[in-house]
Amino acid sequence: MNGALNALPAGAMATITRMSHDDETSLRAQSMGLREGKQVRVLRRNGRMLLLQIGDTCLAITDDLARRVEVQ
Amino acid sequence: MTVIEQTENCHDGVSVVRKRGSAGNKPSLVVAIAGNPNTGKTTLLNALVGANFSVGNWPGVTVEKKEGILDFADYTIHFIDLPGIYTLEPVSDDERIAYSFLAEQKPDVILNVIETPNLERNLGLTIELAEFGVPMVMALNMADEARQAGLQVNAGKLGALLNIKALPTIGRTGAGVKELLPAIAEAYQTQRRPGPIVYEDLLEAQLPADAQTKREQMEQATRTPAVAQKLNEAFGRSAPQVIREARLGLADGLYHQVAHKTEVRSRSITRALDKVLLHPVLGIVAYLGIMYLFFKISFDFSAPYMDWLDGFINGFLSPLAVQSLLAIHAPVIVAEFVGEAVLGGFAFVLTFLPLIAVMFFLLTLLGMTGYMARLPFVLDRFMSKLGLNGKAIIPLLLGLGCNVPAIMATRTMESQRDKLIVSLMIPFMSCPARLVVFSFFAVLFFPQNPALVIMAMYVIGIVVAVGTSMFMKRRMFKSNPGLLVMELPPYRLPRLRTVGIIVWSHVREFLIRAGKVIFTVSVVVWLLIHLPFGAKPEDSLVAQVGKAITPAFAPIGLNDWRATTSLIPAFLAREVALSFMATIYAAEDTRAPAQIDAGAALVDQVRALGEAVVASVQTLVTPALTTMEVQDDGNSALKTAVMQTFTPLAALSFMILLLLYNSCLAVYGVMAKEIGRKFANGFMLYSFVIGWLVAFVVYRVGLLLTTGSFV
Numbered sequence: 001m002n003g004a005l006n007a008l009p010a011g012a013m014a015t016i017t018r019m020s021h022d023d024e025t026s027l028r029a030q031s032m033g034l035r036e037g038k039q040v041r042v043l044r045r046n047g048r049m050l051l052l053q054i055g056d057t058c059l060a061i062t063d064d065l066a067r068r069v070e071v072q
Numbered sequence: 073m074t075v076i077e078q079t080e081n082c083h084d085g086v087s088v089v090r091k092r093g094s095a096g097n098k099p100s101l102v103v104a105i106a107g108n109p110n111t112g113k114t115t116l117l118n119a120l121v122g123a124n125f126s127v128g129n130w131p132g133v134t135v136e137k138k139e140g141i142l143d144f145a146d147y148t149i150h151f152i153d154l155p156g157i158y159t160l161e162p163v164s165d166d167e168r169i170a171y172s173f174l175a176e177q178k179p180d181v182i183l184n185v186i187e188t189p190n191l192e193r194n195l196g197l198t199i200e201l202a203e204f205g206v207p208m209v210m211a212l213n214m215a216d217e218a219r220q221a222g223l224q225v226n227a228g229k230l231g232a233l234l235n236i237k238a239l240p241t242i243g244r245t246g247a248g249v250k251e252l253l254p255a256i257a258e259a260y261q262t263q264r265r266p267g268p269i270v271y272e273d274l275l276e277a278q279l280p281a282d283a284q285t286k287r288e289q290m291e292q293a294t295r296t297p298a299v300a301q302k303l304n305e306a307f308g309r310s311a312p313q314v315i316r317e318a319r320l321g322l323a324d325g326l327y328h329q330v331a332h333k334t335e336v337r338s339r340s341i342t343r344a345l346d347k348v349l350l351h352p353v354l355g356i357v358a359y360l361g362i363m364y365l366f367f368k369i370s371f372d373f374s375a376p377y378m379d380w381l382d383g384f385i386n387g388f389l390s391p392l393a394v395q396s397l398l399a400i401h402a403p404v405i406v407a408e409f410v411g412e413a414v415l416g417g418f419a420f421v422l423t424f425l426p427l428i429a430v431m432f433f434l435l436t437l438l439g440m441t442g443y444m445a446r447l448p449f450v451l452d453r454f455m456s457k458l459g460l461n462g463k464a465i466i467p468l469l470l471g472l473g474c475n476v477p478a479i480m481a482t483r484t485m486e487s488q489r490d491k492l493i494v495s496l497m498i499p500f501m502s503c504p505a506r507l508v509v510f511s512f513f514a515v516l517f518f519p520q521n522p523a524l525v526i527m528a529m530y531v532i533g534i535v536v537a538v539g540t541s542m543f544m545k546r547r548m549f550k551s552n553p554g555l556l557v558m559e560l561p562p563y564r565l566p567r568l569r570t571v572g573i574i575v576w577s578h579v580r581e582f583l584i585r586a587g588k589v590i591f592t593v594s595v596v597v598w599l600l601i602h603l604p605f606g607a608k609p610e611d612s613l614v615a616q617v618g619k620a621i622t623p624a625f626a627p628i629g630l631n632d633w634r635a636t637t638s639l640i641p642a643f644l645a646r647e648v649a650l651s652f653m654a655t656i657y658a659a660e661d662t663r664a665p666a667q668i669d670a671g672a673a674l675v676d677q678v679r680a681l682g683e684a685v686v687a688s689v690q691t692l693v694t695p696a697l698t699t700m701e702v703q704d705d706g707n708s709a710l711k712t713a714v715m716q717t718f719t720p721l722a723a724l725s726f727m728i729l730l731l732l733y734n735s736c737l738a739v740y741g742v743m744a745k746e747i748g749r750k751f752a753n754g755f756m757l758y759s760f761v762i763g764w765l766v767a768f769v770v771y772r773v774g775l776l777l778t779t780g781s782f783v
Contacts, residue, residue, distance in 0.1 A: 021313045024163050025555035031159035032559055033193040035320065046352055047453035051560070056190045056221065058342075058560040060449045065555045 005040070006050065006066035013041045014071035025065055033057040040071065100148040101260055104173060106201055107185035108194050109156030110442075110561035112213045114138055116185055116243035117153050118570040120252070127577030136483070144253045147260075152179070158193075160200045161312075165488065174204055175287075181256050182208045188218035188240070189562075191225060191331055195323035198234070202266035203287035207259035208236045211252055215240035217562075222334045230330040236266045244567055271318045278302050290315050342442075342562040349443070355450045362443070363469055364697075370431045371473040371504075372691035376684035377426035385419035388677050391668050405605045413598035420594050420644070421587040424476055424738060425579060431470065431477040432578045433571060438466075440566035448558060458538060459545050461485060464494045468537075471501030475739045479746055480582070493544045495747050496755055499735040500537035502530050505646040506731055512650055513727050516711055517720040525724070529731050536732060536762060582742075589741035597644055597737075601652075614640050628729070628767040629722035639729065644737050646730060653710060721774040725767040732763030 008014060016036050020026040033054045034040065044051040048063040105113050118125055121140030138153035154173060155166035162168040173179070184201050186194045191212075202208060212218075212227055231238035237255040241248035269286045270276065278299055283289040293299045293311060300311035307314045348354050394411035398404070438444045448455070448462035455462045463485050470478035478498045485491045502510075510529050514522035600614040609615060618637025625636045634653065642649035718726065734740055734756040743752035772782050 021310065023555060025557055027161070027316075028158065028163070029557040030316065030320075031161075031196060032557060034557070043346075044350055046350070046355075046449060048456060049449050049452045051350065051449060055192055056223075057193055058562075060556075060558050060560055062556045065557060 002070055002072055004067050005042075005069040005071050006063050008042045008071065010042050010045050013039060015039050016069060017072045018070040020068040023068075026068060029059070029061060029065065032059055034059055034061070034069070098143060098146060098148045100150050101181060101256070102177070102179045103149055103151050103181045103183050103256055104179035105151055105153045105183045105185060106170060106174070106197070107156060108158055108187060108190070108197060109559065110445075111156065111185045111187040111194065112243040112564075113153050113156065113185045114574070115567055115570050116211060116213060116241065116249060117151055118567070118573060119243050119246045119249045121151060123573065125573050125577070127574060127581070142253075145257050147257060149253070149256065151183070157197065159197060161316075174201075174206070179206060181260050182206050183252065183256065184208055184210045186210060186212050188212045188214050188225060189221045189223060191218070191223070192324070192327045195326055196320050199269060199319045199323050199326075200287075202234060202236075202269050203285060203290065205265045205267070205285040205287070207262075207264055208234075208266045209252060209255045209259050210234070210236055210238040211248075212238055212240045213243050215248070216242050216245075224332045224334060226330045226332075230326070233326060233329065234266050235264060235268075244565075269322070271322065274306055275303070275314065275318050278306070345563050346446075346560075349446060350449060352453075359447070359450055362438075363466075366434050366438070366466075367469060367473055368691070368697055369434060370427065370470065370477070372694075372697065373688045374426035374430045375691070376687035378423045380681055380684040381423045381426070382419055383680060384677050385415055385422065388668070388673050390415040390419075392670055392673070395668060405602075408602070409598075413595045413602075416598065417591040417594040420738065421583065421590050424474075424582070427474060428477050428480065428582050429575055429579050431481065432575045435466070435481055436571045436574050437566065440564070440571065442561045442563045445558065445560055448556070449560065458541065460494070460541065461487065461490045464490060467494050467498060468501060471498040472503065474503050474505075475499050475501065475735050476742050479739065479742045480578070482746065492747055492751065493541050495743060496544060496751070497537040497541050499739055499743075499755070499759060500533040500540065500732060502533045502731055503646075503735065505736065508647045509642075509649055509730055510727055513714075513718075513723045516715065517718070517723040525727075529727060532728065532766065533731055536766065540758075540762075587741075589744055590738050593737050593740070594644055597641055601641060627771075628764060629719065629725045629771045630729075632717045635717065635722070635726060639733075642730060642736075643734070646736060649730065650710070653714065721771055721778070724774065725771045728767040728770055729763045732766060733760045 002017065005014070005016070016034065016038050019030070019034070019036060021030070029035075034052070038054050041053040042050055043053050043058070049060050050063065050066050052059045052061060105117060107113050117138060117140050121142045124142060125138065125140045127136055127138050136155075140151045140153075142149055142151075152173070154170040157164075157167050157170050160167060160171050160174070162171040174182070182201055182204070184198050186198070198210070210231065212225060212230075215225075218225060225240075227238045227240055237259065239248055239251050239255060241252065243249065267286065271279075278293060279289045280292045280296065280299065283292055293303065294315060303311040303314045309317075349358050390411040393415060394407045397407035397410060435444075444463065444466075447465065451462035451465055455464060458464075467478045467481040467485075470481050475498050478501070479495050482491045482494050482498075485494065506529070507526065510526045511522065514525040518525045597614075600617070601612055603613050604611070615633065615637050618640060619633040622631060622633045622636045625631070630636055638649045638653045641652040714723075740752055740756065743755060776782050
């Protein structure tokens with residue numbers, strides 16, 4: 001099932017299928033390990049922030065950014 | 073061979089590197105240390121060079137530049153720690169610095185530092201570095217953590233595939249670090265280039281053939297419209313994205329050839345700590361506790377040393393200097409100039425040292441352990457409402473203790489925009505120096521409710537600070553804070569030695585850079601107060617200036633020249649307003665008798681230092697914050713004189729002005745250093761106008777309420 005990353009509840013795991021390459025923050029996220037084909041787990045949510053685990057990397061991203069990431 | 077002249081041009085005033093580099097006759101090698109953030113580059117550099125380490129700034133920006141130097145074999149090796157970056161696409165300040173250093177300064181060797189547990193992600197940058205075609209050595213750092221996480225890396229194979237030497241290291245213990253040196257020398261001597269880096273055929277076919285390095289090839293491909301167009305057609309994506317993916321793809325392939333994960337073990341300590349520290353409720357409680365300790369240790373622990381330094385210079389060195397100069401028949405003005413202006417100026421600068429050292433120690437600790445990186449996540453709910461990054465809370469809170477280290481603490485903020493906005497908010501956070509003046513006036517004029525008046529001052533300060541931030545954001549910055557990504561590194565215990573060296577670098581920088589401004593202005597203000605020499609206070613230069621500006625303050629109820637004049641020395645430090653008023657109201661003779669017995673006084677000073685040590689240790693076991701306690705100034709002559717010239721409303725107006733206009737000289741000094749003289753000057757004007765306007769409104773509304781008329 002396809003959906004946006006920001007819709008995932010805490011604890012959920014998914015694979016990134018598509019993400020924006022148009023804005024600087026998305027590109028930064030890509031260089032930090034958040035990119036297509038990678039498995040991501042939502043560790044926690046706090047306000048507008050999501051805490052993600054990708055491999056050995058732990059990233060915090062905003063809801064607005066997560067909305068631009070499609071997962072399966 | 074690269075000549076290391078670039079450090080001569082950069083405006084970091086302190087560089088041990090330069091001094092030693094120019095002294096030795098050995099040929100020098102420039103080694104750029106490059107890697108992702110949190111790979112332990114600084115600790116590794118410290119383990120390599122020991123104390124020959126300095127922290128400065130990259131020219132024109134506030135990004136820290138760390139350097140180190142050491143002699144090895146036939147070379148003097150000059151290490152330059154590039155900012156931690158994820159990619160070399162120049163977007164942020166950090167990336168621009170790293171990119172232009174590699175592209176323009178062309179280091180002799182690149183030392184690529186890898187956070188081994190996170191090898192997969194780190195290799196993306198490695199591929200980009202290898203494209204420069206500069207001899208390269210790889211440090212597979214934190215090798216112990218990788219083992220604990222169940223990750224096995226075949227360093228020999230990784231090195232062979234990249235045509236470089238890859239060595240496991242543990243920066244914190246120093247294991248494997250010294251082996252990097254022969255590898256660096258060898259990489260330089262043999263001029264062995266990494267690679268070749270070869271991408272998939274479809275991409276390679278489109279790359280221009282005439283470029284010297286792979287990096288140039290890739291850059292030309294995106295810059296040449298015809299090539300970019302072809303890539304776009306062949307891959308269905310923009311040329312820059314095709315190149316990004318090709319690099320990451322190569323890195324992935326490399327990773328799978330050399331790494332083997334035996335079992336999936338997460339970082340258990342980090343997980344356990346984060347369960348508490350990132351929890352929506354417990355995280356806030358823990359944060360408040362940590363901040364309380366931070367605040368308490370910064371201010372209470374350092375206060376006894378600050379008081380001692382002040383007493384040592386102003387109460388011992390200064391009178392001793394005056395006495396000695398008079399003894400050799402130096403003119404009185406010379407003796408007083410040396411004793412009060414010069415040594416007094418030094419005291420202004422030096423008394424900040426204990427505070428700045430302790431504050432930077434704690435700040436570095438919070439940063440290196442990984443807690444600081446988590447604040448934006450923990451505090452986002454609150455800070456995003458103000459449109460600020462969660463890290464802003466630390467400098468703002470520090471501002472309540474002292475604005476000077478608070479502004480220096482904005483260095484921990486990555487974005488220039490946030491750093492600037494927070495720096496301009498801090499001076500409105502009321503500090504204990506202002507509290508001294510507030511309590512004097514509040515107790516005198518509002519004896520029924522002094523605490524309420526003081527509280528109102530704090531609130532006015534915070535409201536103006538928030539208003540300033542909103543104004544700045546609306547007017548000057550239109551970026552989108554809604555999109556944000558940051559890495560939360562695992563918790564790690566830093567090496568105390570590294571922390572110590574970083575603290576010392578900051579302290580030295582404060583002394584040299586901000587100290588100069590603070591010292592100079594304090595001497596100028598002293599001259600204004602004391603010239604023409606021998607004149608009565610009411611005839612001094614400062615009084616003449618004070619009298620000239622009185623009409624500008626009449627609308628806010630301050631129409632006595634003595635009140636307006638005391639605003640000028642108050643620029644040195646807020647509490648000086650009171651002692652100056654005492655002089656000018658002739659309520660007190662501030663000239664202390666200049667006869668001291670040097671031997672006995674020295675014994676007293678040593679005893680006082682001992683007491684300061686005891687007092688500072690005691691603060692660690694007392695739960696209350698002593699910084700905020702107020703001592704009553706007990707000068708009743710001054711109180712009577714002030715009562716006669718101020719009305720309660722005028723006193724309120726005076727307090728507001730002292731609260732809001734550029735908090736003090738030292739704040740101006742660090743502001744000029746941290747955000748530039750242009751902003752520091754602009755802020756001085758802005759804060760004065762705001763202070764005047766708020767005082768005007770309060771005074772006039774007060775008049776209306778008490779007398780029924782605005783005038």
